[in-house]
Amino acid sequence: MGNATYLRFFVAENRRHHGRLAYEWLLEEAKRLGIPGGSAFRALAGYGRHGVLHEARFIELQGDLPVKLEFVVSDEQADALLASLAREQLALFYVRFTVEAGVSGES
Numbered sequence: 001m002g003n004a005t006y007l008r009f010f011v012a013e014n015r016r017h018h019g020r021l022a023y024e025w026l027l028e029e030a031k032r033l034g035i036p037g038g039s040a041f042r043a044l045a046g047y048g049r050h051g052v053l054h055e056a057r058f059i060e061l062q063g064d065l066p067v068k069l070e071f072v073v074s075d076e077q078a079d080a081l082l083a084s085l086a087r088e089q090l091a092l093f094y095v096r097f098t099v100e101a102g103v104s105g106e107s
Contacts, residue, residue, distance in 0.1 A: 004101040005078040009069040009094045013042060017090050023067045026085075026092075030071060033080050038071045048093075072101050 015022040023040045030038045046066040047053045071081070078096060085092060 002100065002102070004072050004099055005075050005096060006099045006101075007071040007073060007078050007081065007094060007096050009092045010048070010066050011069070011092055012064045013067045014064050017088065022090065022092070023069055025090075026069055029084055029088075030081055033077065033084065035071055035073050035077050035081065038069060041068045041070070042066075043068065072099065 009026060011022045011026070013021070013023065017025045020028075027038050027040060043066040045053065048066070071078075073081070082094070082096075
């Protein structure tokens with residue numbers, strides 16, 4: 001694969017977009033755009049720009065913990081996904097940087 005673009009998004013797990021959980025919507029949108037894979041990870045605890053600490057509790061089934069979504073894509077795919085978020089007016093914090101990507105054991 002060589003050089004690729006790494007995109008990481010953060011969203012509250014209970015945030016919705018068009019009636020769906022925002023992280024589910026983002027994964028489906030990435031799939032629709034032809035991005036070959038993405039993953040979502042739920043945090044144990046975290047806080048955001050407002051400084052409010054959120055923690056997993058036994059009695060909470062679905063709360064406002066952060067969900068991290070990760071994609072390793074081409075520059076063009078990253079641009080397309082970010083443009084789709086802009087069109088949808090879905091404001092999400094993201095990190096984007098260049099990485100080296102490949103599959104171990106392959107040359």
